[in-house]
Amino acid sequence: MSVIMTELHSRRILLGITGGIAAYKAAELVRLLVKAGFEVQCVMTEAAQHFIGAATLQALSGQPVLMQLWDEASGDGMDHIRLSREADAILIAPASANFIAKLAHGLADDLLSTLCLASACPLAVAPAMNKQMWDKPATQRNLEQIRQDGIPLFGPANGEQACGELGMGRMLEPETLLIELEALFQPKLLAGKQVMITAGPTYEPIDPVRGITNLSSGKMGYALARAAWEAGAAVTLVSGPTALATPPNVRMIPVTTAQEMHDAVMREIKKTDIFIAVAAVADYRVAHIAQQKLKKTQTAPTLTLEPNPDILAEVAALPKAPFCAGFAAETEKLSEHAQAKRARKSIPLIIANRAQEALGQDESTLILIDSSGSHALPRQAKLLSARQVIKHIASLL
Numbered sequence: 001m002s003v004i005m006t007e008l009h010s011r012r013i014l015l016g017i018t019g020g021i022a023a024y025k026a027a028e029l030v031r032l033l034v035k036a037g038f039e040v041q042c043v044m045t046e047a048a049q050h051f052i053g054a055a056t057l058q059a060l061s062g063q064p065v066l067m068q069l070w071d072e073a074s075g076d077g078m079d080h081i082r083l084s085r086e087a088d089a090i091l092i093a094p095a096s097a098n099f100i101a102k103l104a105h106g107l108a109d110d111l112l113s114t115l116c117l118a119s120a121c122p123l124a125v126a127p128a129m130n131k132q133m134w135d136k137p138a139t140q141r142n143l144e145q146i147r148q149d150g151i152p153l154f155g156p157a158n159g160e161q162a163c164g165e166l167g168m169g170r171m172l173e174p175e176t177l178l179i180e181l182e183a184l185f186q187p188k189l190l191a192g193k194q195v196m197i198t199a200g201p202t203y204e205p206i207d208p209v210r211g212i213t214n215l216s217s218g219k220m221g222y223a224l225a226r227a228a229w230e231a232g233a234a235v236t237l238v239s240g241p242t243a244l245a246t247p248p249n250v251r252m253i254p255v256t257t258a259q260e261m262h263d264a265v266m267r268e269i270k271k272t273d274i275f276i277a278v279a280a281v282a283d284y285r286v287a288h289i290a291q292q293k294l295k296k297t298q299t300a301p302t303l304t305l306e307p308n309p310d311i312l313a314e315v316a317a318l319p320k321a322p323f324c325a326g327f328a329a330e331t332e333k334l335s336e337h338a339q340a341k342r343a344r345k346s347i348p349l350i351i352a353n354r355a356q357e358a359l360g361q362d363e364s365t366l367i368l369i370d371s372s373g374s375h376a377l378p379r380q381a382k383l384l385s386a387r388q389v390i391k392h393i394a395s396l397l
């Protein structure tokens with residue numbers, strides 16, 4: 001069995017903070033970036049300093065915050081070149097309408113705009129402004145220009161604004177910006193592909209308040225949805241009931257029963273290039289669902305079950321089947337059962353894990369089984385496992 005190792009990155013982020021009320025969220029963003037293992041260098045514009053103190057950002061990033069282009073303490077006066085060369089990526093969050101205008105036109109009249117112009121690394125922008133400023137033709141023209149220049153826009157969101165108005169221009173939350181930024185570092189192995197993923201448990205009702213379900217949390221399926229989007233795919237997630245937030249930029253179709261999951265998958269499978277069945281689908285459903293809550297009786301009731309459709313097997317048997325990958329959560333004889341499942345469902349890839357170690361956990365230990373044999377992944381966070389699964393699928397396509 002081959003063993004696939006996890007990649008390690010040293011990742012340095014230059015966080016540019018411009019003048020807008022959303023600058024207060026930059027503190028939380030720095031904290032999350034540092035926690036995620038990034039080295040963070042903050043650079044503020046003059047206007048940003050009216051919204052948040054440099055001491056806060058310095059304490060959280062562990063680095064002095066830089067603000068001046070004309071800094072006498074900087075020996076050669078080349079901070080803008082040094083900073084842009086040291087960064088693996090630049091994120092401007094919040095990016096004001098004024099700063100976006102400067103980026104669109106190549107203006108360089110302060111440290112942050114100058115180092116952006118001097119940069120050679122990826123640059124991304126998280127706009128934040130009042131909805132009228134967002135809607136102005138000048139702003140829209142500038143946004144179009146920076147998009148054409150290859151600068152990704154993270155957000156903004158539609159919603160409540162600091163000024164009390166409602167509309168486009170709210171900066172994405174720091175958690176979402178972190179997810180967007182992480183994606184910049186992932187290779188676009190599935191660019192242009194349509195991916196569909198089933199996730200979570202299903203719930204098969206017995207009566208209006210009771211049902212049959214299982215311990216699947218949905219974490220592995222949601223991690224795969226995020227990893228597939230990071231790899232450049234358009235992702236649809238068909239999910240049973242979970243407590244998880246849908247990853248950003250992933251289209252979510254919520255379902256409850258196996259039959260609903262089956263129907264949602266079949267409606268769209270023709271457009272799908274890659275189908276990954278992660279859901280813990282109930283094999284059986286209750287044959288006659290009681291319309292009213294069942295009453296306790298003297299003798300124990302008997303539930304008659306009938307089989308649910310096997311979604312993965314049905315998709316794999318389609319005349320123009322997408323590339324199919326399935327999961328096998330087993331409590332014993334892991335490889336043996338997984339191999340048998342791969343053959344039974346006629347799929348190119350099955351991913352095996354121990355049910356006791358995987359269900360509901362944040363980490364997983366996966367074994368990828370394909371026609372070339374078994375490939376073991378180390379025990380690691382489900383997102384890291386998911387990225388390796390996506391890489392493996394890309395290599396098999």
Ligand code: C5P
Nearest residue numbers: 277278279280281309310311312326327
């Ligand atoms: O339940 P089983 O062990 O056969 O599940 C193996 C794989 O098949 C999983 O990927 C699961 O998502 C998928 N499956 C399915 N429809 C079912 C049962 C399982 O798509 N009814």
